[in-house]
Amino acid sequence: MSTPLSDLQPGQVLARGVARALCELGLDCVPEMPLRPRLRADLMALDRKGEIWIVECKSSRTDFTSDRKWGGYLEWCDRYFWAVDDAFPTELLPEGTGLFIADGYGAEMIREAPLDKLAPTRRKALTLDFARAAARRLQRLTDPGLDGLAP
Template identity: 90%
Template structure:
């Protein structure tokens, strides 16, 4: 499958692509635009071999950050919460007690690890199942693009 050129991506998608590559190198598998509940969608949700769940919110500018104040709503849906921004982003805007990646379209570097705040077992199980089902649906639609037209 052909790779989408960086020039065709929105700034947040560029950050997500580089951060997803970094997460993979750290041993996590991720899904972009993972729905959590109505009107709450994680830019990236990642899971490691032990089932720890990370959420990464990608912010491409000061205006992007200040216009979206629902970030703390993600904290109940992950074990660790991170921001992904580019080198020009004013990182002093980002709240303490969160992780940080500096990213571009080719990779990312973890600057600050997020503190661990373990999910309740029932929420972890539900999220893990949602993650698996979302991944399976996306793979199915990638392999069979017509499947979405017949309600699969």
């Protein structure tokens, strides 16, 4: 069951479009993926080889300038991207990061993010966290009564 675009927040609209584009590129995504306390990736994606991408969605200049946590995401992925709409002033975005221009229906990669490979132990832990988060969400979709039973 899909949520109508009109019910989504602006960042969620961008995340939906980027998730569709990533799927077309062969990556699978988990939205709002917790990394550590007070650090949550808007989208975390995993490719067939195990490469991990993080995409941070910014819906406005204010959204970007008020959130200075982005540097903390770099140690949790192999590639880091921004997702913004076509009206966003992209000159604000730091060099050395990837860029998607997105809307609720798709996204285009404008700039590929450089590869900065994770350490094997961090990759394994993140991959397990990714798999468990995806499985937990699927299970809660198929059994909504589980919410009261499990953490």
